Every structure is written in C-alpha cells, then in structure tokens.
Amino acid sequence: MSVQSRLAVVEKSGVTRKVNDFSIVVATVNGSGSQTANGVILRSLFAMGIPVSGKNLFPSNIQGLATWFTIRANAAGFVARTDQSEILIAMNRTTVIEDLKGLAEGGVCLYADDMAFEKSRGDVHYYAIPATRLARESGAEASLRPYVANMAYVGGLAWLLGIELSEVESALAAHFRGKAKAVALNFGVVQAAHKHAAENLTKTDGFRVERMPAEAGMILVDGNTAAALGAIYGGVSFAAWYPITPASSLAEGLQDYLPQLRRDPTTGENHFLMVQAEDELGALGMAVGAGWMGARSMTSTSGPGLSLMAEFSGLAHYAEVPVVIWDVQRMGPSTGLPTRVSQGDLLFAHFIGHGDGRQVVLLPGPNECFEFGWRAFDLAERLQAPIFVLSDLDLGMNLWRVPSFRYPDQPMDRGKVLSAEDLARLGGFARYKDVDGDGIGWRTLPGNSHPRSAYFTRGTGHDENAAYSEDPQVWEANMARLARKYQTAKGLVPSPVVEHMSGSRIGLVGFGSTDPAIQEARHILAQGGLPSDYLRLRAIPFADEVGRFLAEHPVNWVVELNSDGQMHSLLKIYFAEHAGRMRSLAHNDGLPLTARRVVQAVRDEKEEER
Amino acid sequence: MSVQSRLAVVEKSGVTRKVNDFSIVVATVNGSGSQTANGVILRSLFAMGIPVSGKNLFPSNIQGLATWFTIRANAAGFVARTDQSEILIAMNRTTVIEDLKGLAEGGVCLYADDMAFEKSRGDVHYYAIPATRLARESGAEASLRPYVANMAYVGGLAWLLGIELSEVESALAAHFRGKAKAVALNFGVVQAAHKHAAENLTKTDGFRVERMPAEAGMILVDGNTAAALGAIYGGVSFAAWYPITPASSLAEGLQDYLPQLRRDPTTGENHFLMVQAEDELGALGMAVGAGWMGARSMTSTSGPGLSLMAEFSGLAHYAEVPVVIWDVQRMGPSTGLPTRVSQGDLLFAHFIGHGDGRQVVLLPGPNECFEFGWRAFDLAERLQAPIFVLSDLDLGMNLWRVPSFRYPDQPMDRGKVLSAEDLARLGGFARYKDVDGDGIGWRTLPGNSHPRSAYFTRGTGHDENAAYSEDPQVWEANMARLARKYQTAKGLVPSPVVEHMSGSRIGLVGFGSTDPAIQEARHILAQGGLPSDYLRLRAIPFADEVGRFLAEHPVNWVVELNSDGQMHSLLKIYFAEHAGRMRSLAHNDGLPLTARRVVQAVRDEKEEER
Amino acid sequence: MTVATAPKKATTNLIGLEKSDYRGLETTLCQGCGHNSIVSQIVAVCFELSIPPEQLIKVSGIGCSSKAPAYFMNRAHGFNGLHGRMPSAATGAILANHSMRAIGMSGDGDTANIGMGQFKHMVRRNVPMVYIVANNGVYGLTKGQFSATAEQGLELKKGLQNKLPPIDICLEALIGGASFVARSFAGDPRQLSTLLKAALAHKGTAVLDVISPCVIFNNKDESPKSYAWGREHEEPLHDLTYVPERDEIVISYEPGEITSVAFADGSSLRLKKIEVDHDPTSRLAALTLIEESRTQGTFVTGLIYVNPTQPTFVEISGLGTTPLARLTPAQMRPTEETLRDINARFA
Amino acid sequence: MTVATAPKKATTNLIGLEKSDYRGLETTLCQGCGHNSIVSQIVAVCFELSIPPEQLIKVSGIGCSSKAPAYFMNRAHGFNGLHGRMPSAATGAILANHSMRAIGMSGDGDTANIGMGQFKHMVRRNVPMVYIVANNGVYGLTKGQFSATAEQGLELKKGLQNKLPPIDICLEALIGGASFVARSFAGDPRQLSTLLKAALAHKGTAVLDVISPCVIFNNKDESPKSYAWGREHEEPLHDLTYVPERDEIVISYEPGEITSVAFADGSSLRLKKIEVDHDPTSRLAALTLIEESRTQGTFVTGLIYVNPTQPTFVEISGLGTTPLARLTPAQMRPTEETLRDINARFA
Ligand SMILES: Cc1ncc(C[n+]2csc(CCOP(=O)(O)OP(=O)(O)O)c2C)c(N)n1
Ligand SMILES: Cc1ncc(C[n+]2csc(CCOP(=O)(O)OP(=O)(O)O)c2C)c(N)n1
Ligand code: SF4
C-alpha cells in the first residue's frame, strides 16, 4: 500500500476516507492578507498533532499577482511538496480555472461564493463559502474587511476537515499575541463560516483530520527565524546586511530577537549591533572588519549579494578573518526568480573569489538551521575563516515542523587568541606560524595592550609575521599551510548523516531542503522493492565517509536542486575514483523537490538496467 | 647531451664555450630606468636571429625596491624561465650578495664599479664597468645621468658576449622612434662602455653570441599589446576598464593603437570609445550595455576586478549579451602578489556568478594573444555570451618572440541579428526561441526601426519572448536551451593542439604561458628516454578530443600554475571517467614555470613506478 | 529619427502614432503607487513630443521603480539590469549608440544606496540621458526597509526608526557635476510633465528626482507611535501582508507656493515650488536653494539647476555621427596593410 | 586607555613612550612623495597626543596612500583591506570595539572612484574615526592614470588629457552629512598637524582631504604641451620607467593667504588658507566657501566644517561601554531558560 493511500479506507458510504493525508492549496492574490489565515490553518493542524508543512509560492511583487500557499498534512510524517493537491481553496478568480485543472482526482474545491467560474471538473467536490458577506457581517470596519474575509475559508475548511475550532482559536491567540479584540473579530468570522457550512453544505468527500498523539518537542518555524535564533545563541554580536529576498527575514529575525535576548539585563545596553549596509560589498566588509576586531560577526544574503561579496570573501579567506555568511539561495543565475528556490550557489560559494581557495560550506537540513546558526561561529573562529552557510528559500521562508531548538551542548570555541598575558609569557608571536600543525596560527585582537601584539592584516602575500613578502617560497609555504587548514576543517565540520536500509544497493546523496522528498522517496521505493541507503551531506570539505558510502553502492544518485549538477561536480572533483558510481539527479524548476521526481529517476534507471 | 649543454664546446683555452645558450639576469632597483637598457639588449639579440625571451620580475611598488630582468637566449628556441642564470648584471647593492649566490656554476658577474661587495664566489668571472663615470662623461644633463648609466652595462655586455653594436644602435633607434638626439646620447654611453671594456678587461668566460640565420616572420612583443591589437583587428569599438596590474597595459595598448587604426580616414572621427570606469563593476556594466546595443565591446582586468565582475558576468550570461572579458591573471587569492604570475582564476571564471552557469573561457598560448583578441568577438556575438579570455602576467607583460600577427582569415561573424527588413519579412520574432536548434536565439538591436523589434532584456526569468515568467516549465526550458548553447560553444571554440612523440606513454596537458616550459621539458625527457605527447588546451568547454587524449595515456600530467590544481579539477568534472589517468602538476610560486619542475615530476613518478 | 509627418487625426501625434503606441504592459505595481503616475507622464510626454519609440531605450536597475520601464513604451527596447548598476549599463549603451534617446529609471535605494558610486560617476560624465529616480524613501520591492533618502526619525510598519540623515539626490547630482537637476512630485502631473519635457530636451544627463510615495511601506500603522519595536502585545490588528488599494494622489500648486501633501496614514510631506526668479544656471544659487529648503523641512521642486552647454561625454569623446553599434565590418577591421606595418614595428 | 604617567625624560611623552614607539616600517614609497609627509605628521601628532599605539587601529584600502599605515605605528594593529572598501572594514572594526581610536588611510582613487559609495555612506553614519585621503589626482600605484579628483584639462606623462570635472572630496563629505571636514596640504606640516589633532579629538568621522603630490605621475614631462597623444617622434627623451628622486615640498602660509606651490615640473597649485572669520559650524557657509574657491581655481585649506555634537553611529546604536569584541561568553549566549520560552512560542 503506498503512502498516499495508506490511510485511505473505504467508508460504508462508498466515499474513500482519507484521514490526515492530503495537501491543501490556497490560491489567492498577493497582498490580499491571507497569510494569517493560512498560518492559522497550519498551526491548528500542527496543534492537533498532525505532521504538517506549509509552503508559500509567491510572485516577485507586492500586490495583485497570483500566490499559492500549500499545506501538506501527513500522518506518517512525509511533508515534502507533492505535485498535486487534494484540496483547493480558490480565492483568485484569475487562476481558478487552472487551479482546478491541477487538482487531484476526486479532490475538493472550497471557493468564495461571489467568484463565478465554470465547474469544469465533474470528479471534484465543490463547496461555496460566502466570504464577502461574512466579512461584511463581522462588524469589522471597512478597511479590514478584505482581510477578515480570509477567515471565512478557515471556518469553511475547519468544518470540512473537522479541524477543532478550539485549536483555531488558540492559533489566532498565538498569532495576535493575545490581543483579544483581534482574536475575537477574526474568530467570529471563522465561527460564522463554520456555522454557515454546517447548516448549508453537505460533505460529499472523504478528507478528514483526526487528532494524533502529540509527538513531544516539535515546533513549527521557518528556517530563517531558526537561523537567526541559532546565531543569537551562538553569540552573534555584530551583523551587517542588505535587504534581499529570501534572506531578509533572517536579518529581520535578528532584529526582532536580539533586543529581547541580548540586552544587558542590568544596564539595558545593547550587546549587539546591526547595520543595514548600503549594499552587500559594504555588508560583508563591515562583518569582516568586526570579525577581525574579535566580535562574532555575520552577514546574510542571497545570490546577487553573494556575487558582490566575492572580493571580500577572498580577503577574509586569505587574511584569515572569522566571519559567517548565510546565503539563503534563490533561483539564479542573475536576478533569476527571486521568489523561487534553488540550490544553485554551491560551486560559486565553494570557489568564491579569484585565485586559489576553497571555502568551508555548511549545508543545514530542515532540522539544523538553529544548530548551524551557532556552530558556524565556533567554526569561523576556530578556523579563522569565512564560513558559508547555504540555506535556501524553501528552508528559510517556509514553515517547518522540526524538533524544538536544542541549547548548544558545547561551550563557545573562540579559537586561537592570544591575550596580553599570553604575549608577556611568550615574549611575542608570529601570526601565521603553524605552531600546532593544524594550519591555524594564533592571532591577537586589536586592543591587546601588549606592545608586541600588533600585526598587519592584509590581502597581499605575507610571511609568518604577516609582513609583506613576494618571496616564492614564502608564498608556497603559506598556501601549503592553508591547504593544511582545509584538512583540519574536514575534521571539524558536521559529518554527513547516513541512513541504511537492509539489502540496499542504491545510494542517495542529498543535502538541505530536499531531505523530506528524499525520505519519502526512499519509503516509496522500499515499498516497491527498492531499498536505498541515504547520505545527507552537511558540509564541504567532505568527510572521508562520503567516499566510503559512494564505494559501497553501484549506483549513487546525487540529488540536488540546480541545473548543472553542482554537487555532482564537486563530488567528482573530490571523489573522482567513484565518478562511475554516481548519477546526477539535478532538478531545477523553482519548486521544492517532490518524492515522485526521485522515485521516477531511480525507477527509470532500474528499468533501463533490465 | 642535454639542451643546456648542447652548444657547449670546450675551447682550446680550456674555457667552456657557450654560444647562444644562457640566461642573463639584470638586478636593479625599481624606478632606476633600466627598462630601456634591458629592452635594447633583448632586441639586439633578437635582431641577431637568436631566440630570446625577456621577463621582468618587479615588486609591487614604484621606486627603490629590487627588480630583476631576465633574458634567456637559446639557439634551440627554448626560452622558458630557468632556475638559474649564467650571467648576472649586478646594479643593486642591496641584493648583490644574494644575486651572486644564485648564479650558475662558472657564471659571469658584470657589475657597476662603484658598488663594493664581497666577491664571495671563486668560480665566477667578474667584470667591473664604471657606469657612473661613463654617464657623467656622456654629456647628459644631470637629471638624465642615472638613466643613461644603465647604457654602460649594455656596452659592457655587448663586449662580453659579442653583441653587434650596430644592432644595439638599431634597437635604440627603434626604441626612441628615430629621435636622433636620444639615440646618440645613449649609444654614446654604450660605445664608451664597450671601448672601456675592450681596453681594460680580459674575457675569462666562454659565453658568446653568434648571429643565427634569421627565422622569417618572428616578432618580439608582449601579450597585452598583442591582445589589444587583436581586439582592434577584431573590431572592438567600445572598451571600458579600470587600472590594475598586470592588465593595465592591455587597455593602454588599446588607447595607444585605436587612434592610429580606428579613426575615420576622411572625417577624423573616432570609430571607437574607451572609458576609464570608476571601478570594475562599472567597467563591465558599461561593456555589457554597449554589447547589448550592438557594439563590439570588451573590458580587461585582473583577479580583484574579476571578483567584482561576478554579478554583471551572470547577467551577461543569462540575458545573453555579447561581451569580451580579458582576465590577465596575477597571483591570488585576494590582493595576493600583484606583480607575480598565476593561472589561478580558472574555476572562478568558469563558474562565475551565483546560480547555475558555465562560462566559455579561452586560454591563449604565447602565440595566440593576437588571434584570440579578435576571435573572442566572433564567439561573443555568435554565442551571445560573455567570453572570458584568461591570459596572465607572464604572457601579458613579458616580451615574447612569436610568429608575426596573422590577419584574420575569416570575415567577422556578427552572430544572429535581425534587421528591420528581416522583421518586416518575418512579421516578428521571439528573442529566446531556439529556432535553429543550437540554443541561440535571434536578437534585434535597439534602434531597429521595426515596431516589433523591441524586447525587454532582463536578468529575471523569462520566456521565449523575453517576458517575465515564474513558470517552472519556462524556467527549465530556458535552462535546457542554455545547456544546448554550451554544447554549441564546444564546436566553436579553438580546439586543443596536440603534439605526439613516437612511443610515448606519457601525456602532458597544459595551457597558456607554461607552453615553453612544457616544450622544453618534453625535449629533455625525450632525450632521457621518456617521450611524451602534449595536449595544449585552448578553451573551455573542452573538446571531446581531450577525453580521447586522456584515454590514450596511462598517465596524463595536468600542468598548471596554481595551488589547487584547478584545471585538474575541471578535467575531473568533465572527464571523470579518466580521472585515474590524471596526475596534477600544480606549481605556484609566482614565477613562470621552468622545464625542470616538469621533468622532475615526471621522472619522480617514473622512479616510484619502479 | 523618423521624419515627422502631419498628424492623421486628432489622436495621433506628429509621427502618426497613437498614445497606445507609447503604452507598456499592464502595471503590476500596487494600486496608488506613485511610480504608476510617473509611468503615465512618461507615456503622455513621449507621445506629445512625438518621440519614435524605436529610437529610445529604457534602462533600469532593480526595485519596484525599476520595473516601471516594462509599463511604458513596449515598442522601445528595455534593459532591466542589476540593482544599483543602471548607470553603467546605460552609459555603455548610450555611448555605443548615441543617436538614441535614453530614459533611465531607478529608485532611491537603487540610486542612493547601492548605486551611489555609479550614480555620481554617471552625472560627472554627463552622458546624454534622462535619469529618473522614483524616490519613496524605502525599498518597496523588498518590503519596506529604509533607503538612504528616508527622513530622519521616520518610523515604519516594522517599528524601526531611521536615525540617519537623508541623502538628497538633487544635491548629490548637483555637486557631482550634473548639468540638469530637477525635482518633482509624482502626484503633480503638470509640473512633472513640464520637467520631463525639459529633461528630454536637455543634451546631457538630466537628473529628475521624483518624490513617488510608496503607499504600502512608507506608510505607517494606524497608531504608529504606540507601535514599539520588539515589545509584546503590540502586533498590528490587521495582517502585515495585507496591502490595501489606494488612489493615486494628484495635487497642483504654483511657483513659490508651499503645499502639504497628506497621506492616507495621516503623515504628510511639504513641497515647495521654486520661485520664478531662481536662476537655475547658477550652481551656488542651486546649492543654496536646496540647503535652505532642507533646513526649513521642505522639498524644493522645479528646475533647480541647468547648464545647457556643458559638454556631454559623447562630445568630448571625439565620436562622429556613426554610432559605434552601426559601424560596418570595413570600418571596424583595419586593413591588412596596417597590420604589416604593425608587424614591422615589432620585428 | 592607559592612564597617563609623568614623562620620564624630555624625549618621552605623557605615557612614557618615545617617538620611535610611533614609527612604522621604513617607507617604500617614492622619495619626495607627499604621502611620506603625512606619515611623519601622524607619527608626530600621535606621539605628542600620547595616544597609546595599542589602542589605535590603522585601516586602509589599496594604493600607494593605502600602504602608508605600514609606515607608522608598528605597535598599532593594521588592516590593509581592499581597493575602495576601507570604509566598510573600518566601520565594522570600530563598531566592534568602539573603545579604540581609528585612522583610516585612503587615496583619491580609493575614495573618489571605486570607493565613492562606501565613502559617502561612512560619513553619513558618522562612525568615529579619522578618515585621511592622500589626494594626488592620480592612481600612483598603477602608474599614473587619472583619478576622479584630477583637474580638468590635466595632461599626464602618458599624454592623455583629463576632460572631466574633478570631484571635490570635501564637498562630497560635507553634503554626505560629515561632521568634520578639513583640507590640508602634505607639505604644510604646521597646518596638517593642527588639523590632525583636531580630527583625532573629534568624536565622529573626521574627513581630512590632504593634497599630497605624486612626484612621479602627476608630474609632466619637460615639454608637456608638445607631447601629443599617439603621434610618432614624440617619445620622451628619458626612460618612462625612470623615477627621479625628489625632495619633499615644505611650505608655510597664513590664514586668508593664497599660496602657489610650484612643482619640479613647472606646474603649480594654488592653495587658499581659510580666513579666521569663517564659521565652520555653518554648513551653508562651508558649501559657499568651497564653491567659491572652486570658481576661483584655488583649493581652500583649513577646517571647513565641524559639528562637534552630531551623534555618532555608536551613540545612536544603543551600545554600552563594553565593546562587542570584549563580551564574555556569558554575555553572548542567552540562558537555557530563554530558549525554553522561545521553543514554547513555536510549539
Ligand atoms: C545585489 C542585490 N541586492 C539586493 C537586491 C534586492 N532588492 C531588490 S529591489 C531592492 C530595493 C529597491 O529599492 P528602491 O530602489 O528604492 O526601489 P522601490 O522598490 O522602492 O521602488 C533590493 C534591495 C537585489 N536585487 N540585488
Ligand atoms: C578591485 C581593484 N581594482 C584595481 C586595483 C588596482 N589598483 C591598485 S592601487 C589603485 C589606485 C590607487 O590610487 P589612489 O587611491 O589614488 O592611491 P595612490 O596610489 O595614488 O596613492 C588601483 C586601481 C585593485 N587593487 N583592486
Ligand atoms: S510596494 Fe510601494 S513602491 Fe512597490 S509597487 Fe507597491 S506602492 Fe509602489
């Protein structure tokens, strides 16, 4: 029995019952204020213990264009995007015809009753909700009516699926942070719609939700907020940024939470500083300056900003300045699709900047945005290097059900820093000398009062004392040390996560936001007799383990969201000996990956084999 | 008999005679005005038909630091850098002790007689020249004396090696473009020094030059000038640039020659325009704007500038705007060593910009700076893409003996452009439609008077009509077309040059400025019983031929001047199946490659095999 | 340039085109956005001036404002480049074909933040084009962060306060060496169209700073002062993602007059129209005018400065009449003999 | 800050250091380069003011001028960053530890060309630091191309003529919102040291535009006018790579006075020292001063503008006394309880 139909039971009535297994798409227009309504639906389902995810598919504009919000609920915990939804909430007259076409066989269409359109699909269950009327009757002042109208579909859906109204009310209360008037106004419309539906509509479909035993310790959060909070628990003190979709909400998350969490409780003084820079060159420049000075410092951006950061990245790498750079990837090249997802900055980030140099890249999965948020600082200061954390639009801006944030289990690693006392003891130091054999020198921070603490930080060639040098051997020795440091990084970055299935001869290699789709695909494949092993990369440089994994499987699918197969390219560089065992599954249409896409690729290849 | 000693004959006197086979190093300080003297020596040897090369090793400063100019003369035509020189012209008291140490066994030291230093090497032949006195006696006004003093070593060397004074005079005449007074003044010092030497010194060494039958059609030129001229013969009409070592002289070459070659003979109007931009973002931005408008347009830069061009490169790639970008590579990362060579921008240039995208990269050898100068424009306009030409400091700034420039043997390829008449005939067009199956659409140029000629050029996702689109299929289709275009490029870019030796089981793969060292290494290896085949890459995307070459040899050395083995990485990506047959010879100390380095690597590995 | 022909009928202009020939795609900007008003004026003015659309290019950066070129003159080639880099792309394009007219569209973030360097260097070069900044003090497209032209003390929806002094685009253009500097208001169609015409008639870079309100983000919550940053229980009553539709603002006032424009949210803006006796050819007078109105808290509007004879970059470049983009291969590739001479020099 | 102690002997300052404690490496700039004079004054002034070298950072871009920090105060941490990007690196560094003093060194190319955007935004933020532009009108390190501050009409060794109007760094700083704007001349040690002291005493960004002649490149051939671009038979008599050694220029003149500085090549520069009655606290007066001297062809020198109370970025940021770079882990990582609250919000 496939996952899709696992919970489908034919009821006595003859209607197939689908409990806690469907996806809902809310079709609206941008700027119509439906985000609260969508969030409330999602949170209500979440509160009922049902695994859910919420994804917003929005245009690069502010008002008036088509927008889709998808909620997937799945009792088995598979919440990747699916190609089709079973339930359509149709609120956009310009797209309703197409939206209807895309609905799954036997699906549901809940629509605003003042929207006239041809009910072209006979297999679909239609339900009309008088959203405008209910909004008008709500008592809301005129300017707020278009907004509260959205609550009508919440009420309608609650009736349709059996969402507990008490959970809807709690979700509203959480959203409005207890503001009673707002909760009452909105919940009033929800109730009215629910009542209207109960009294006037007849349920003909089989979709339902049922409360599930709550899994302890789960939260619902977007990756950018998680990353911001992770950074805060990692001690970020300075952040410079420049607005860009889909990274802005990471910096704005910092802006929201830093004052709550990092103000001195006694003096009220800020133990943080954020600067909205004039552009991304400035943003990284400031972050590098602060990192050099000894503050935990970061910036966050997306593709175009990363392109502008190439030169400063090279400086941070070569002058060995700790700094954390979050790249919340969107679809490139160029301005591309600013509101669509891709994992397309891998090669550019790893090789960023002219000249030699390979950068440390972290690849958080949905559960790791918080953890990598703090860990990146430990790595940056330990390695005295820029650390690139590659998130993406799906991870960053969409809502994920993840284990609650775990408090850092390690004390901060501030790396190799010599104090004035250390210098007094040692008599001096050589900034770029590899005294420990790990390729990492000891540094002093400006302000160190020892008369021999100063050195000259530079992007030009330098010897162990940081003095300018054009000497060929000095250059070579320094580059050799940087190569040693890269090896050291290999032992420090998060290791890949490997999951086995017995009897598997197929390897799947993935990373980041594609995890749910890959997990679901493995489940489906296994049910179809094709068990697979899965290696989830979490960082570059790659651990040796990656090579062992590749060696174990005759076929390893490298799954990624880009056109060029960038991870595949990187794996070919670093594990060329296993190139013959790798297949590229590079998919890149701007949408989050679906399990189907993975299943299909693997099956097709198996077909060919025969 | 090795190349080094091929021409060495023991004379009756017992002194080993070395004719037309040595290298000279002139050790001076920056800003002392020795460039003319060095150039005159080089040109005189060249005029005597002797294969020569001249390399300037200078610091990143303007005045007062040590500088070395190396001239290699070699009758067999091997003019790569060598590790040691046989003749030292010592003019810098701060480095003379070290310079002397570096001299080859039994070498020559010609020095300014007012420079006191310990003649520590007993095997060296010393000759003193009274440079200061001769300058004083020359009649030159005081301000010019330090400069004409350099002519004293020219005269001394002419005596020592037997350089024909008439050729020295011609070289001076060429340098001063006939300015009689300057020629007379300088040549006077040369003659005086020659006379002084003949009368006061005794030649004890065996180094000599002898006129050789002149090889027809050879010229002596630096790669940047060649590139500038090539661009001019390629019809460059617009160039925007920003000063940076070692690329400045390319733009300055354009600045010098465009007024001579591209002014309208009748009206005197300029058929070109150069803009010194405010920075590299501006430089490429302007070049892209001009390329879009339909002019043949270029920019030239080096590493740090290339880093700043990442975002505009991505736009040019994705919006498909023709533009030529010369990157005269210097040592990176970061500011690195601005006056030292490296081939370190390969990976960055190929993958430049966030998001997917692989760029066409041309890799001129010493003989091809001119040719690729014009060819790049044909490719840019045919492919509607940025073309990256990767030269380097050694190629660009040093003097090379190369075949004289060949006039383009093909008419200009202006690519697919629709005129107003075409549109009248066709009724319209779709900018990004792949009508020809080669991935390249037809474009119109602004100013086309047809009412349907306009389209909207953008870095955002677009459909065949250049209209903004977020549609997943549209995005995928467009990326698939760009991938087709990349395949088309493969058939258009210069193919690799392959040279075989019979019985060879060793492959050498190289590109660019390392060619002479590799050629010499092959010669030496062959003499030692190790014949080799050689594939010189000239472009990315790589031709299929490269794969065949790799397949033919159990061991292929990928020779390159960088630390990370960047070409090796690229070959692993594109020819993963042959990864096991590749060895990396990545050398990167800022100096041009020597044959010894290649010979050693190959021999060491052979040793190991045993 | 197409030769002007007599109008066929009242609705066509001198070159026989209708106003619809100057239209672009339907706007996707918010209803009531000032940028839409600018678009309308561009359409009207270019129609009125009978500019052949095919002889004009539209170049822009990134932002709501920079999308505007899509909404006027479909028959003109457009180039929507990179954020803050419109000036360089426009410069290259214009220099490659100086027979074309050019309208550059930018925003305040695009010009005064990321684009400051390119903006200053473009006006310094006096490249022939109209450079319009649709100035709203915020980043519209990225949802309402402050730009460098935001007023000091301004508080936005998100509750942040702008603590830095604003950059004045006219002042920047003026001291950067611009040969034409004017300011207008998107909601003042009469003045805007007059200044647009003057700008299109100017031979060098004509900088037109148009105050163009963002009705969504530079627009406070009903009770802005009570809405404090980061505090609990202070979330707005309505959904932050809800974007109300608003009417475009239209005003009209006379030279010398100060007018106060009120916005839906209760905030206001003071505009002062330049007195008729201002001498726009004096840089010092222009400097003084801006500096004084700044201290008075008003935005001076009108033609602030013009130097009609300041040489353009095209003029100083020695370019002839044939645009570089229209050279023939024969004009572009020197003859084979010249190469023989060159070779001889290096032989 | 180290507590001041009584001087041990005549050659030590208040904190017991000798002048040599303020020295840097030996210069590798050309003999006679104005930048060397600036270096000397920095050494002298910091010694005189008894600034603890360990409490100062030196930040620079790329260029001959930007190398200068290597030649003063070896005991101060230095950061030689990227071309044109000194402002951002300095901003981050200073904000991360606002207990330190900072001297930023830049060139005219570094500041007015590639660095224009960062420069403008740094002064707008009023980040506490001394920002010195060693202004020579050319790119020294890349061998003499024009920078944006080059005089219009200037002709250089390579025979090119600068056809664009110069950018005035003081004017740019002033309208950019700078709180301290001064100009001096590298060869006027008395004025330079006075202004350096004032700049070091100022709490915000102190912009010091120092005219600092490049003796190599902004320096014409003996017969500059006859040296026409691209023509044959016009190569200079001496080797272009020859760099003559020159003495540093030293001048002295009084407020209100105009002095003409003659260079070895026969060219000259007119400097005008600000009158004693100039009110440096008036922005309009400052604007007028610069604009008028510009039309007179002189460079006004002295303290042009100062607003000693303009809030610095540190002040408006809400930062306390503990520098961000000196926070303890306990101050940096919120407690475990707070995370429980956070988790509860998302549960
Ligand atoms: C390099 C880069 N950084 C950031 C962005 C994101 N971005 C898009 S528009 C915009 C701001 C636009 O503001 P403005 O120019 O004022 O235009 P408005 O939307 O207000 O009209 C930003 C920051 C981008 N596209 N490119
Ligand atoms: C991104 C980048 N582009 C170009 C260069 C080359 N470069 C080095 S110094 C310099 C100009 C310096 O001029 P200025 O700031 O006036 O300093 P000066 O040497 O005149 O003191 C340039 C263009 C560089 N280092 N980095
Ligand atoms: S967000 Fe503001 S600037 Fe953008 S279209 Fe809407 S009103 Fe205009």
Ligand code: SF4
């Ligand atoms: S080249 Fe000019 S700026 Fe550079 S050190 Fe020499 S004199 Fe100074």
Ligand SMILES: [Mg+2]
């Ligand atoms: Mg704006």
Ligand SMILES: [Mg+2]
């Ligand atoms: Mg300079």
